[in-house]
Amino acid sequence: MKKIFTLAAVALLAVACLLCSSCSGEKSTGITSSHTSATQTSTHATTAESSKTVQSTAQASTAESTKAPQKDFSYINKFREDYNVGTCKDLSGKVAVVLFFMDDFESKWTNAEIESFTKKEIEPGLEFLEKEAAKYGVSLELSIEKTYKSVYYSGEVIESVRNTGLATIDVLVQAANAAGFSNTVSMLNRFRILYKTDEVVCLTIFNKDGTAYAINPKKDETMKIDEHCIIFARDLGSAETEHKGFQASVIAHEMLHLFGAEDFYAAAARKKLARAYYPNDIMLSTSFNIRGNNIGEATAFYIGWADNVPPPLLDPDWN
Numbered sequence: 137m138k139k140i141f142t143l144a145a146v147a148l149l150a151v152a153c154l155l156c157s158s159c160s161g162e163k164s165t166g167i168t169s170s171h172t173s174a175t176q177t178s179t180h181a182t183t184a185e186s187s188k189t190v191q192s193t194a195q196a197s198t199a200e201s202t203k204a205p206q207k208d209f210s211y212i213n214k215f216r217e218d219y220n221v222g223t224c225k226d227l228s229g230k231v232a233v234v235l236f237f238m239d240d241f242e243s244k245w246t247n248a249e250i251e252s253f254t255k256k257e258i259e260p261g262l263e264f265l266e267k268e269a270a271k272y273g274v275s276l277e278l279s280i281e282k283t284y285k286s287v288y289y290s291g292e293v294i295e296s297v298r299n300t301g302l303a304t305i306d307v308l309v310q311a312a313n314a315a316g317f318s319n320t321v322s323m324l325n326r327f328r329i330l331y332k333t334d335e336v337v338c339l340t341i342f343n344k345d346g347t348a349y350a351i352n353p354k355k356d357e358t359m360k361i362d363e364h365c366i367i368f369a370r371d372l373g374s375a376e377t378e379h380k381g382f383q384a385s386v387i388a389h390e391m392l393h394l395f396g397a398e399d400f401y402a403a404a405a406r407k408k409l410a411r412a413y414y415p416n417d418i419m420l421s422t423s424f425n426i427r428g429n430n431i432g433e434a435t436a437f438y439i440g441w442a443d444n445v446p447p448p449l450l451d452p453d454w455n
């Protein structure tokens with residue numbers, strides 16, 4: 137069918153992608169991570185100068201911390217600037233998950249497909265996060281509170297941030313309108329009241345091939361977009377012979393971005409360190425079998441499950 141982009145929409149998207157998109161990690165086919173090259177430039181990198189400053193402060197603080205047990209969060213949080221930022225702040229306690237199964241000009245969901253995707257992909261992704269949280273002593277209850285079906289998106293969603301450098305930012309806006317809200321802010325506020333939690337994760341899911349991404353504005357960004365994930369039923373470009381629809385690890389990876397997790401695969405130096413320290417971390421590579429992934433101490437730190445700065449983050453190569 138004919139493409140239905142408008143020039144205005146493309147221009148808007150071009151601004152957004154540079155600021156706030158994070159695409160999913162590369163897929164690995166086995167239990168161990170076999171990672172292929174990624175083209176996404178890390179938006180999390182700090183300058184060499186600032187990492188040096190942070191490192192020397194780190195050494196001083198480590199020495200002090202042996203004497204004083206109090207944690208210096210102004211120091212600690214310098215290493216995780218995306219934590220506690222945006223609409224999704226803290227991945228603990230009760231977290232409501234709202235699903236929007238999106239239809240568009242070329243794809244739609246049947247009830248049976250929605251049921252199957254929820255059971256085989258979303259629920260295992262949520263269970264993975266809960267189990268990993270427990271390993272860090274964090275209580276986490278992710279509950280699917282509401283599923284919207286037949287939500288029509290009138291544009292053409294960008295299926296690969298990597299290929300185009302652009303991200304689609306108005307899917308949740310249209311989803312909110314379809315759900316009867318004038319905007320995403322009022323929708324999220326309503327959900328917070330209804331589901332009795334400040335933390336609401338919105339997943340918009342298209343029944344076609346694509347590379348999932350998270351819309352998660354960073355600290356100091358002027359563009360205000362409520363955080364959410366754009367998920368696809370199948371990986372873009374996956375060969376017919378490969379598994380299709382194994383999205384549980386991708387869903388968990390993208391959700392973690394909303395709460396502050398950073399990619400480990402984008403910058404070569406960080407990737408090398410991550411392979412050594414956190415070979416199965418879900419932010420390094422998303423396994424076709426989510427049981428092959430875990431959440432290592434760096435990702436746990438980025439999302440606030442742990443407060444000790446992991447040693448690799450003090451390495452200039454990490455930043």
Ligand SMILES: [Zn+2]
Binds near residue numbers: 158159161389
């Ligand atoms: Zn990512």
